[in-house]
Amino acid sequence: MDSPTLTVRLLRLADAEQVAMLLNDAFADEFAAAGRPPMAVLRGVRQDAWALRAPFRRVIAPLTGDFAVFVASVDGQLAGTTTISGGPVPVISSVAVAPPYRRLGVARALLAQAERYAALHGRDIVTLDVLAHNVPAITLYEREGYHVAHPYTVLETVTAAAGMPAGWRLSRVRDRDAPAFGAVARLSLPAEALALVPSLRDRYLGGPPVWVERLMAGVATYRRVLQHDGSVRGYVSGRISRGQQQARITYPLLPPDAGVALPGTLGDAVRWLTAAGAACVRVDVSAQRPDQVGALEAAGWQVRWHFLQMRKVLRRGILVAGRGER
Ligand SMILES: CC(C)(COP(=O)(O)OP(=O)(O)OC[C@H]1O[C@@H](n2cnc3c(N)ncnc32)[C@H](O)[C@@H]1OP(=O)(O)O)[C@@H](O)C(=O)NCCC(=O)NCCS
Structure with a gap:
């Protein structure tokens, strides 16, 4: 059997609904605690997709800061996403992979792309926040070279x-x-x-x-x-x-x-x-x-x-x- 084809690219408007669904599933507890309804998540993803379009990007970046949202596909199916901010110490957030596509290296590929984005912007360090009990994510990050810097x-x-x-x-x-x-x-x-x-x-x-x-x-x-x-x-x-x-x-x-x-x-x-x-x-x-x-x-x-x-x-x-x- 052929091994699956994994690609990573920037978020597009057409991805918004699937990405929002993925985020709402992956972060249900945190969104519920923050009172963030599924529609607000979808609105946020749509806004990000608009902001990432070239003409808007130049206007918005000075106000909101530069950022990128990446999506990963496996054999053409949307499988995962992550976001990275701009700034002197870029923050990687919202790393999520749909359950059927886990343990295929999707998150690893998304992290690599986010890190390249940071490096292209001249940064030599990236950071992220993870719940202290999220063992799968912590294992992933440690394997990828991340170290705990500051618990809060x-x-x-x-x-x-x-x-x-x-x-x-x-x-x-x-x-x-x-x-x-x-x-x-x-x-x-x-x-x-x-x-x-x-x-x-x-x-x-x-x-x-x-x-x-x-x-x-x-x-x-x-x-x-x-x-x-x-x-x-x-x-x-x-x-x-x-x-x-x-x-x-x-x-x-x-x-x-x-x-x-x-x-x-x-x-x-x-x-x-x-x-x-x-x-x-x-x-x-x-x-x-x-x-x-x-x-x-x-x-x-x-x-x-x-x-x-x-x-x-x-x-x-x-x-x-x-x-x-x-
Ligand atoms: C954590 C998460 C993003 C991992 O995505 P993934 O695509 O399955 O991860 P990868 O396949 O790239 O895994 C890379 C390595 O991370 C580690 N890893 C990933 N998931 C793991 C798990 N459930 N248990 C232990 N180690 C795990 C392994 O070392 C793995 O390498 P291996 O499969 O060769 O052993 C995914 O489980 C997820 O979306 N979880 C819900 C959302 C979430 O918690 N996001 C993190 C927020 S900070």
Whole structure:
């Protein structure tokens, strides 16, 4: 019997329904937890397919960042998909293979194509997030040269009970708050996490203006600086995308000695994000900050998932291995 023919190419509009079905099957639990209905997933895939068409790409890329979605076919049948973001540390996400096509090397081929895309854009490192209990995926990634760089915990809440303790104040981030950022971030997060999320700074300082994000990318963004006795003690940002019910706060940048203000700070973020349309809010907290996990659990947040952030250093010569896709 002939061995199956495996091909990988960029997503097209005609693939959208099959890709959405594949994603809805593969990530049913996560989408349900995030309140992401199947129709929203389909809409997202269609938007990606439009954005990947050459004329749109040039217009949209400066606002949303460059990215690619690849699909794999086995003997002409759509079998798997993955997405990779642009940016200094590209993130590979949504790796999914339909059950009848598993263990044929489809995911391996998709990863290889995503890595070539990163290399073509001059990157030498890629990263991805995987649930800590997803043994098949972790085995795949380890076999393909990925290593765990930074574990983190996701907590969720639907209400914002906590208030701010006396003497602590949140305000909009201004240019004059910039000098404190590096020191506060280093005291708040392990170096591995900071290295893998270089865009964290842009969420507070720089990056597109909030109104541009809202208008063009449909994202509502909360950004605040935390102050005590006139000095900067922390930063927090969260966002909710159009069509999603769950908002996300990534790594609250509060050092341990500002911990007393963590529940109140996130309470303010939850109130803002709820008013912007979120039905539920998740926060990602470094596994090296058990103090933050404990404080949030005490304030009514619930631990939902444990994730591993994995990274791979791309070897030289990766571009020779295949044609790649810009
Ligand atoms: C994880 C997943 C993407 C793997 O896809 P796949 O196409 O079957 O993987 P491949 O055939 O390319 O496997 C490559 C290697 O990964 C490892 N691997 C893949 N699936 C595995 C499993 N179920 N158990 C153990 N190892 C596994 C093996 O080492 C395999 O090599 P081998 O078959 O020669 O032993 C697929 O099972 C899937 O879609 N799962 C649901 C969605 C998901 O969890 N995605 C990951 C999100 S982070």
